[in-house]
Amino acid sequence: MTNAAFEGLLLAAGYGNAHAAFARQLNHAGRNEGAWRYDAASVYWWLRGRRPGEHVQAAMTETLARKLGRSVAVMELGFGATDSIGMCVYTASLNGAIDTAEQIWTRLARHLNQQASGAFDSGKALEAALGWRYDLPDEAVSRNGRHQVSSTDVQSLYALADHFTDLDRRHGSGSPHARAVMADFLVRQVAPMLGGTYTDAVGRDLMRAAATLSGQLAFMSYDAGEHAMAQHHVTLGLRLAKAADDRLYGAHLLANLATQAVFLGHARAATRLVEAAIDGAGRAPAAVLARLHATAATAYGQSGERRACQLALTKAERALARTGTDPGPRWVGYFSPAHLAGAALRCLGDLHLYSQALRHAPDALILNSQNTRTRALHIALVAVTHARAGDTDASCIWGRKLVEDTPGIQSARVQQRVRELTTTLSPQRASPQVNEVLHALAVLPTVT
DSSP states (O other), X not given: OOOHHHHHHHHHTTOTTOHHHHHHHHHHHTGGGOOOXXXXXXXXXXXXXXXXXHHHHHHHHHHHHHHHTSOOOGGGGOOOOTTOOOOOOOOSSHHHHHHHHHHHHHHHHHHTTTOOOOOOOXXXXXHHHHHHHHSOOOSOOOBOOSSBOOHXXXXXXXXXXXXXXXXXXXXXXXXHHHHHHHHHHIIIIIHHHHTSBBOHHHHHHHHHHXXXXXXXXXXXXXXXXXXXXXXXXXXXXXHHHHHHTOHXXXXXXXXXXXXXXXXXXXXXXXXXXXXXXXXXXXXXXXXXXXXXXXXXXXXXXXXXXXXXXXXXXXXXXXXXXXXXXXXXXXXXXXXXXXXXXXXXXXXXXXTTOXXXXXXXXXXXXXXXXXXXXXXXXXXXXXXXXXXXXXXXXXXXXXXXXXXXXXXXXXXXXXXXXXXXHHHHHGGGTTSHHHHHHHHHHHTSOOOO
């Protein structure tokens, strides 16, 4: 749908067939904000509904006012209220990504408790994968803005990302408090840094740090059941990783998107997303390949592709065996034999190979103490797999263990596993032990 109001103003100002000229004038009007690089493609996307940042809209009114000989109000541009943000798309320009970051972080910080999450859009996810994989790299990301950004400033962002990652793994992300704090930090600190002054080298590192933070917030949103917001942030993180020229972290984010698609039952989209991630990662370190192939196995398992699933598991196992000499980036250090075992348990169970799946159960529970949520997810998965295999007694034993381990964890994903276990056991509720476990599962706290 075309933004008719904006289109009418462009026509009246003589820019109807001169979008590139309008973009050049806009870049000049915004010169105090930094080195803007908007072009005719930017104007095209604004006409199609993409909403620029408030500072860009102000420059638009200034540019149009000079040509029209009258003042132009921001509301005349037709972009709607500040909080009106459509599905986040993979932007062609880095400036577009920076604008999107400011908008989406502001919306999240203002309305975290009130917003209703939209649906996951598999079509947009695949578009983002194609953009990340095939768009040309950014030639330069240096910028001249209002505040100088140094390497030390960027390193502090990585420390914050580590802090939020630890909180997420220990407690889950169902409670909005941690996400509210993180969103506020992004708006107040990171967005101004993206609009600051930095060299190309510092800028690449800044984009990588911002991608890391956006990716972490995406995963937290996914764990909280906010699937549209999670997809927004993964898409944004992909674009920032592209600007950072960090293909490995981009592949990691794309695999996270595939994991979300598996959770939501979009099996075909998940396989295509993770295949793009593996292709884009190229000759990656062993630890990264292990993670990517494990994700591929879960996607193939859900889609019923037995041979592809088992081949992906084999590749993941072989890669994980090489991680001692090829550990990879520090952000993939979390991926352990227990995580691979959990993936095997999941995908083999989806293929109804329950005996094979349960062979991985012991390894899936050998986790570091900080991986509280992953432990709960794996315990629930073991219980569900036993129930589906027809071993009600074993399922009840693991169900009681889940009740012991779950309190204090705020996670929509853990709750989904609890619901799966409840649904699978419910036909046996006449059994006293099953009824006891179902009652205990029913009173577990829910995400608030």
